[in-house]
Amino acid sequence: MNKNLYMACVGAFLLAALGCSDGDISGSSEDPNVLTALGSSSSVLDNSSSSFWGYPDGQPRLCRVSEMENAPAGCDWFAEMWNPESGNRVHTGFDNGTNTSGIWYWKLDTNELLIPSVQWVGTAQQGYDSLAMSNVIERCGGSICGASHFNAIDDGENRFNYEFVGTEKPASVDIAFSMAGKNASGRFDEVDVSGLGGFCVGYESSGLITMYLDFNDSVNALLDTMTYKVILDRTTINGKSKASDYREECFAWADFSRYGSVLVHEAAVSIEDAIKHLVGVHFKMDGYYNKSAITFKIVRFGRFANANGRKALDGENLPTVDGSCVSPAVVENFCECNYVDSGAVIDGLRLGHSYAVEEAKANWGEDLSARNNCVNMMWMRSTLEMPLMTAKNLPCDNAQPKIMQCADGSYRFSQEFASVKSRYDAIAEENALARKRVLLDRVDSCLNLSSSSAGASSSSYFFPCCTAFAGGNDLWNGETAFVDVEDFIESPRNDVEYGYFFWGTDSADGGTSTIRWPVKLGNVFSAESMDPVIDYCGGLCGTAVLNHDSLPYNPFVTVGFWLGKEYMGEPISVDVSSWGGLCISYSSEVSPALELDLGDSLNALLGWALPFASLPKSVGVVEKCIKWSNFKLPSWVKSLTAVDQDWLEVSGWLDSAGVMASKQLVKVNIKMQASPGEYDFSIRAIGTNRQ
Numbered sequence: 001m002n003k004n005l006y007m008a009c010v011g012a013f014l015l016a017a018l019g020c021s022d023g024d025i026s027g028s029s030e031d032p033n034v035l036t037a038l039g040s041s042s043s044v045l046d047n048s049s050s051s052f053w054g055y056p057d058g059q060p061r062l063c064r065v066s067e068m069e070n071a072p073a074g075c076d077w078f079a080e081m082w083n084p085e086s087g088n089r090v091h092t093g094f095d096n097g098t099n100t101s102g103i104w105y106w107k108l109d110t111n112e113l114l115i116p117s118v119q120w121v122g123t124a125q126q127g128y129d130s131l132a133m134s135n136v137i138e139r140c141g142g143s144i145c146g147a148s149h150f151n152a153i154d155d156g157e158n159r160f161n162y163e164f165v166g167t168e169k170p171a172s173v174d175i176a177f178s179m180a181g182k183n184a185s186g187r188f189d190e191v192d193v194s195g196l197g198g199f200c201v202g203y204e205s206s207g208l209i210t211m212y213l214d215f216n217d218s219v220n221a222l223l224d225t226m227t228y229k230v231i232l233d234r235t236t237i238n239g240k241s242k243a244s245d246y247r248e249e250c251f252a253w254a255d256f257s258r259y260g261s262v263l264v265h266e267a268a269v270s271i272e273d274a275i276k277h278l279v280g281v282h283f284k285m286d287g288y289y290n291k292s293a294i295t296f297k298i299v300r301f302g303r304f305a306n307a308n309g310r311k312a313l314d315g316e317n318l319p320t321v322d323g324s325c326v327s328p329a330v331v332e333n334f335c336e337c338n339y340v341d342s343g344a345v346i347d348g349l350r351l352g353h354s355y356a357v358e359e360a361k362a363n364w365g366e367d368l369s370a371r372n373n374c375v376n377m378m379w380m381r382s383t384l385e386m387p388l389m390t391a392k393n394l395p396c397d398n399a400q401p402k403i404m405q406c407a408d409g410s411y412r413f414s415q416e417f418a419s420v421k422s423r424y425d426a427i428a429e430e431n432a433l434a435r436k437r438v439l440l441d442r443v444d445s446c447l448n449l450s451s452s453s454a455g456a457s458s459s460s461y462f463f464p465c466c467t468a469f470a471g472g473n474d475l476w477n478g479e480t481a482f483v484d485v486e487d488f489i490e491s492p493r494n495d496v497e498y499g500y501f502f503w504g505t506d507s508a509d510g511g512t513s514t515i516r517w518p519v520k521l522g523n524v525f526s527a528e529s530m531d532p533v534i535d536y537c538g539g540l541c542g543t544a545v546l547n548h549d550s551l552p553y554n555p556f557v558t559v560g561f562w563l564g565k566e567y568m569g570e571p572i573s574v575d576v577s578s579w580g581g582l583c584i585s586y587s588s589e590v591s592p593a594l595e596l597d598l599g600d601s602l603n604a605l606l607g608w609a610l611p612f613a614s615l616p617k618s619v620g621v622v623e624k625c626i627k628w629s630n631f632k633l634p635s636w637v638k639s640l641t642a643v644d645q646d647w648l649e650v651s652g653w654l655d656s657a658g659v660m661a662s663k664q665l666v667k668v669n670i671k672m673q674a675s676p677g678e679y680d681f682s683i684r685a686i687g688t689n690r691q
Contacts, residue, residue, distance in 0.1 A: 060200060060250040062300075075305060076250055077200035082301035084142030088134045090177045090301060094191040100181030104133045104144055107174050114171035114287050115153055119494075120146040128182070145297035147494065148173040148207075150287025170286040175298070176214070178280040190216040192276040197307030199281065200250040200300075204235050207294030210284040213256060215269075216277045222268040228256040232283075234294075246299065252307040291487055295494070318403065318411050320418040325406040330414075334402035339420050344427035351428060352435025359440060374443050438535065473585065473685035475499070476561075478539030481531045483561045488688055489574055496564040496572060501530045501540070502667075503559045510550040513557050516543040516678075541682040544590065544672045556673035558595075559683065563665050573599060573664040581658075581689030583625040584615070588672065590679040591617045595669035596631055596661040606648075609637035611657035612671070621682065625689045631658025 063075035065083070081102070082090045090102030105128050108116045118124070122139035124146075125132035136144065150171050180189035201211065212229035214220070235245040253271050281301075285294045321328050360375045401414040413421065476483040476499070483499030486492035505513045518541060519532045533540055546555040563574040582594055596611040597603065603610060611631040615624055633654065637643060648654045672681060 060248060060306075062200075062202075062248060068305075077302045077305050079200070079202065079300035079302040081303070082298070084299065086142065088130050088137055092177070092179045092191075094179045094193070096180040096183060096189045098181045098183065100128075100130075101179060102177050103128060103130050103181070104137075104175065104177050106176070109169075109172040109174065110153075111169055111171045113153060114150045114290070116171045116173050116287055117149045117151070118146050118173055119149060140297065143297050143299045144175060145204075145295075147293050147295045148285045148287070150290070150292045152290040170288050172287065173285045173294075174282055175284075175296075176280050176282040179278055188279045190277045190279050193278045194253070194272065194275050196303035198250060198252040198255065198304030200248065200302050200304050201232065201298070202246060202248040202300030203232055204245050204247065204297040204299070205232060205285075205294060206296075207234050207285060207292075208232070209294075209296060210282075210286070211251075212282050212284060213275070213278060214280045214282055215274050216279055219269050219274050219277045223274070224268070228271050228274060230256055248300070250304045250307070252304055318413045321404050321406075321412040321414055325404065325410070325412050327407040328404035328412065330401045330403075331405045331411070332401075332403040333399035334417055334420075335399055336420055339424045341424075341427055344424045345431050347424075348428040348431025349435050351432035352439065355432055355436040356439035359436065360443065473583075474687045474690075476686040478534065478537070478684045481529070481534060483686060485561075485563055485574065485576075488579060489576060490578075493564075496566055497562075498564045499561050500565065501534075501559065501561050502528075503530070503557070504669075505557050506551060506555050511555045512547040512549045513555040514545050514547075515557050515559070516545055518542060537682065539682055539684040541680075544679045544681055546590075546672075546674055546676050546679065548676045554673050554675055556671055558669045558671045560595075560597075560667055560669040561686075562667045571599060571666050573666050575663050576665050576688075577628065577659070577662040579628075579662070579688035579690060581625060581627040581630070581662075582668065583623060583685075583687040583689050584670070584683065585621055585623040585685035586615070586670075586681065586683050587619060587621045588615075588617050588679065588681040589619070590672050590674040590681070591615060592681070593671045593673070594626060594631070595671050596658065596665055597667040597669055598661055598664060599666040602664070605643070606633070606653065607637060607640040607643040609634050609640065609643070610669075611661045613658075621684055623685070625687075627689060628658040628662045629656070631661065633657045 060076035061074050063078055065078050065080050067075065068078050068080060081092055088104075090104070092102045095101040106118065106124070106126065108118070110116060120136045122136040124136045133144065136146065140146075178188045179193065180191045183189050199211075203209070209232040210229050211232055212227045214227075215223070230249075230251045232247075232249065235247045253275055256271050283296070283298060285296065287294075364375055400416045402417040404412045404414055406412060475485065475488065482501070485498035486496075492498065503515055505511065505515070507513075517533050519536045521527065521532060522529050530540065533542065540559055544557045546557065548555050562571055563576065564572045566572060584594065586592065592615045593612045594615065598606070598610070611633055613626040613631045616622075637648070637654075638645065651660075653660055668686075670683060672679060
């Protein structure tokens with residue numbers, strides 16, 4: 001099974017698991033001392049969320065730089081090269097005498113579809129100069145931070161026609177530093193770093209970062225398209241950074257895998273030989289689709305002081321200790337709470353993604369899958385839905401033997417771990433196969449729809465499956481867990497979540513109405529998540545169960561979406577007047593209404609008489625588009641004594657409610673209100689009404 005399967009441990013579940021603790025394992029709290037070896041001072045903060053397998057307590061121990069000379073037992077790294085007190089450069093310890101080592105620099109690599117850019121926190125220059133990134137480092141508190149953006153070259157058909165991952169070179173943002181610096185000819189010198197044992201890094205990221213090693217020209221030529229790299233998994237969702245998202249990982253040289261155009265073959269140069277000719281370290285972020293972004297923060301970097309030639313063993317199916325293993329010695333422990341069933345489920349979902357991609361390639365071929373929008377859609381959507389890997393191996397008080405080394409040097413799994421691993425693998429594999437089937441069924445559905453839709457061009461849709469209507473689905477087409485609000489507003493904010501779905505009932509006024517969903521709500525992040533419904537329905541579908549109870553009016557339920565919410569959960573208003581109105585594709589046994597919610601303060605001023613537009617009921621799926629000017633306040637607003645009628649007329653709300661609301665919209669409600677009964681409904685697409 002893939003090694004990454006065992007790097008993932010989900011913190012939300014681990015905290016509640018028996019035997020695990022989330023204690024502080026940081027180094028000394030003394031004042032920082034001078035780093036004599038590298039001529040810099042540094043203080044090291046808490047190792048609050050490190051993640052790495054292969055340690056008795058489940059994670060690497062970060063110790064203070066001042067402890068390097070007389071390091072206490074168990075120190076795995078020191079962040080001596082780069083930390084919040086390092087200044088503008090990485091102190092590699094390998095400068096070639098020109099004082100040009102460790103300078104941060106960056107480059108952008110455009111492909112035929114996407115243009116990459118970086119939104120720096122501060123001002124960054126692109127020249128190779130120690131001051132080029134000084135403003136960014138200062139603004140980031142001694143780190144390198146910003147956001148990588150990937151946007152389509154044009155707004156034409158190509159913006160939706162992205163290559164299948166792995167078949168074409170993606171656009172990329174590459175942030176790097178050199179180990180030795182530049183020589184007199186302006187080229188980077190190489191150094192032998194084999195004595196370092198490996199590298200450790202502390203970082204935050206909302207997407208995958210590839211940390212890869214760059215060698216001299218001769219080694220790179222022998223490696224051809226291959227490179228030695230490790231993957232730094234994402235730590236945040238949508239860039240929502242908080243203290244607990246900071247992560248640390250350590251990699252021995254053996255952990256750097258060979259990747260290239262051919263993934264599995266013998267490298268022309270081994271990692272042991274290649275690292276004797278290291279030129280630099282790169283942090284690369286790839287982009288595959290329009291309007292994608294990755295926020296990042298590189299906080300610490302240093303040598304893997306305690307690697308001790310450790311081999312990467314987690315991905316191997318080692319035999320179990322038996323009588324043939326003479327004098328077994330424990331070389332690695334594990335905590336059983338890091339292998340709970342819930343973690344296996346998430347790992348299975350991730351593995352199912354890989355299974356589906358591989359089977360798609362086998363079914364349609366590498367070249368066809370690269371051009372096939374239905375296969376492309378499956379990969380893209382499953383990538384967006386991929387559970388966040390919160391690889392947070394917590395320490396525990398009852399660690400058990402995991403890997404043993406026999407007298408002959410061979411490695412074996414302990415009996416205890418073999419039993420736990422067997423159960424974990426079985427659960428992961430079961431969920432992986434189920435997930436693969438869901439993903440491939442989407443491709444089949446999409447292909448069938450594309451072939452039967454006369455005149456419909458699937459290349460006109462980012463996700464063509466299931467809801468390829470003629471128009472009105474540019475915000476949402478029933479295939480994603482969110483509405484693409486930020487794609488259609490000016491200057492979206494990085495600290496805001498846009499377009500999240502919700503549902504509600506009349507319970508606040510004494511009603512007992514509800515929605516009977518076809519599948520159970522919830523995912524690993526929220527018990528109320530509507531993702532399973534969207535998966536099942538290709539949109540939102542269910543039954544509105546309307547009950548009168550003590551209500552003085554007809555009962556109702558609503559589904560809808562927030563325009564935007566700040567990370568602390570506070571809703572914001574958004575100017576969407578440029579949309580021209582709203583379009584919706586739906587079916588409903590009750591006449592629904594589109595209702596424009598303006599937030600509690602303004603809603604109260606209007607006496608909760610919100611601008612709305614009625615829609616006809618329809619057994620089949622229909623599409624309706626409503627201009628902002630056609631949204632009106634309900635007639636009963638004029639009878640509300642709590643509303644200042646003069647203000648209502650003078651302010652423009654009485655005559656132009658929809659236009660007024662579009663400039664400060666908080667959420668959109670799709671309201672189903674009728675006499676008591678059960679009414680089926682389906683929401684298939686939502687769009688702007690732009691001309």
